[in-house]
Amino acid sequence: MQKDRTSEPIWTNAVFRATVYQIAAISIVALTAYYLFTNTTANLAKQSIATGFGFLSRESSFEIGESVLSFSSSDTYLKALAMGALNTIKVSLIGIVLTVLLGIFVGIARLSTNWLVSRIAAVYIEVLQDIPVLLQLYFWYTIFNNVMPSPRQAVIPFNGMVLCNRGVYFGIPADHPAFLWMGYAFILTCIVIFFIRRWAKKRQEQTGQIFPVFTVSTALIVLFPLAAWFVMGAPTEMNMPTLKGFNFEGGYNVSPEFGSLLLGLVLYTSAFVAEIVRAGIQAIAKGQREAAESLGLRSIFIMNLVILPQALRVIIPPLTSQLLNLTKNSSLAVAIGYPDFVSISNTTISQTGQAIEGVAIIMIMYLTISLLTSMFMNWYNAKMALVER
């Protein structure tokens, strides 16, 4: 097909058409944005709503039910939002740890050869996945509020734990500088273990000798902080919750809001994580295990060197997205009154009337979390990618 290119009409030229389409798309987006912008500015002017982020430095004049750092109503909106962010991070981090542990447990139980255990895990997964997480949150919250007894009739399953409609109280060790030093010792041990691991790997690559990294690290991580505790005088005094008047004092209190949010999120997300773990383990071909066995590897090495590295490659990407979901779902806290980031932004919006700035702040916060996570994921995928020959 020898055709003179110049004789083609211009609208059949691919480059020309692509340019037209793109200009059209940009114009539509720009025109919509302009239309919305003019409407919005007109509306804001008419309702005399202030614009800009100046409100952040104003006094918030509301109280926050529970916060990681101290907060009073004379603090600024910015600080209130920061407290909300800390609360979101707190519930997400604790939730993520518990979800992963519970999810792995249920996922392995689902693969158990014990019929009863496997069935229970299957029912757990199916039921919790199929009920909206918001309904689960309401359910646990009403359990805390309506079914739990008042502090005077509190349920005490064992010494040091109290259940009542004001939440759960735990006895914790009383304040003592020793615990700070235990923390330092823990961090120090982690650094030491990091270097031991590197050294052991290097030595194994050079000489083939295997160093029992796991056993040694476990021993170090237990012994080091314990030693710090002994050196600082081994304090054993406990801070126990005690009934004073109408409520408990002392100990560590998990509020009904935090407790039900955590419970709901963990139970819901762990059902998904369990499915991911099950699928990941099942995805490893049987031949891999058999090959490792026929090489004469010990079962712990089969797991650590053959099965897990491959299963993790399958498990980690969907797991990350589930954990991200947990973080995003923690915004449902607004429904049960836990002062998370969205809930405090919502209060801010209703007090200042600055909806656009408020919603923008919420979106920026969660987008940042998502982008950080996907950056981590890309790094991880690049690191773990199958190197094919």
Added chain:
Amino acid sequence: MKNNAATPENPVSLKDTNARRKSLKSSITKPPIPPIRKSSIAKPPVTETGVIGWLKSNLFNSPRDTVITILVLLVFYKLIPPFIRWAFIDSVWFGPSSGCQPGVGACWAYIPANIRFVIFGLFPAEEQWRGLIAMLIMIGTVVYSRKRERWKLSLAYVWLGNTVLVAILITGGVFGLVPVESTKWGGLLLTLMLSVVGMTAAYPLGVVLALARRSKMPTIRTIAVVYIEMIRGVPLISMLFMSAVMFPLFLPEGVTINKIFRAQVAIIMFTAAYIAEVVRGGLQAMPKGQYEAAESMGLNYFQMMRLVILPQALKIVIPPTVGILISAFKDTSLVAIISLYDLLKTCQSTLSDPRWMGFSTEAFIFIAMIYFVFCYAMSSYSRRLEQELSAGQSH
């Protein structure tokens, strides 16, 4: 257990191979084994078959298994009888709430007393038959779409037609139907409407977004990427807040759009971004040869997508798409937070009635079962489909 050492794939030394060849030869020269008479086959011991064998291999396979089984049974023994007592023996099924004993038995009388409100919300009582028919049409359409041989263009028309039918039934105002205001829509009816309309609108939008994201034109691709990543990065509740508090500011003076419609738009925008990512997966899974073959046939872009690529790509990703639809269905419950009267909110508001105040457990179990039935039906369908599709691929 298969004999690992003897499989031909295994790299074995020459000596081994020779030895095997020898043994193979000797086995060939051996006279054929005489046929075995049936009576001479020893039956497996009773403990290996039937109920006992099943119990042995599934519950008491090892000492550890036995301990676990006994522990689980013990927990069952502690939990199940009190639950059955609460749920069935000491429970009250009909009558007013005064006949119930809170804390002793379940008060299932909550269900007959509140079911109409929970299902239909404030929909006028004499018009509720319309809501019922609308719900049946919506469920029927979804059920009708389950068969693979029905996945063609005509199905889209079925959906479109039924959506119009449902809209007429719900809003009224034509064919002598009494108009019903959108503020009166509620309960399971609203939940189904939000999710079915959400699915219907989000799906095509998601496909368009996926195609845009795979486009060679940089601006169109960028717009799609920014949209998809932004929506997927934020929680749905922030989108709903946006629809509730921010969207009215976007509109010119005097124009108002009702709250349900705004929430519906937020749900559609949200779901579409997730569907787009799933569809993109399907598009990426298409071998390059399909694109090249379509192009060499002289098809233009739209013909190629409509006739060759999309029919295949969309079929591959049906199981994850159903997954998205399940979460979209569950996520409609979030509209309760911006106080739309969906299934969750109507249920909650019955609990503020002093007569039924203490029976939140029964109420929540009731609607949890409704949600469960819908989601379970969809997820088991998706699992079956996945099996069918993967079986189809292996041939």
